[in-house]
Amino acid sequence: MHSKSAPNPHAETVWTRLVRASTRVQAEIEATLKAAGLPPLDWYDALWEIEKAAPDGLRQFALQERLLLPQYGLSRLIGRIAEAGLITRTPCPEDGRGQILALTEAGAAARKAMWPVYAAAMEQAIGTRLTGDDARRLADMLARLV
Template sequence: MSSIQRDEQMWNRVIALHAQVEQRLATALTRTHGLGLSEYRALGFLDESPDSELRMQELANRLGLNQSSVTRLVGRLDAAGFAERDLCPDDRRGVYTVLTEAGRKRYRDARGTYRDTLAAALDEAPDGTAAALRQALA
């Protein structure tokens, strides 16, 4: 087997592992905390940011979403009371997403579920892919 074939095979294993882990995380967060995976990650990025706020475009970039998708996501967070939109005082065209205390609480309540599910999904991954990744990235 050539190195190109090995690389392709390895990459396909990584993609499969990613899909399996993402599905388990999404299911656990939805069932236990009523959050989608992107919503959870958005709350996490906001929780970690200075002043608990990010420009919409920066949030979109961190989540790997386009502007339309992040607008809908922030709309859901706003409707749930987990985040608010705020206009940039220096540039009225700029819009920030600001984490609310309810959003911070929901994120922190869900963080344990996320971490436990992630660890279990990686531990149970077939064919040693997760173990190899852990070793390679350590």
């Protein structure tokens, strides 16, 4: 985006492609889910984290750390998913300020229905463009940016 050289001369290229790649892949996955009449991606992530935390349930602030969402963003996401009947929010006995999130039957079913579509979209958008070895290497390098 600019010719002046920087300490690490490839940082800019990495950044540009990182954005382009993740934007494209995300758009493809979202489009696939929507075309299948399924909820958006962030619903999946939330449902999955809550499902993994069963049977104890999950506090909202804990989910917040896992999903890297801002507090108000998650509060509203949770509100929408709960509105759709996929999760429950029950008051936390140990901490009157908090609540415990858990999947409903419908929530577990929804997550399960999303997975094959999600996985196929991921494979399509990423898996088919890289060999297994390259994918592993790419994942390793990306880990250092996380």
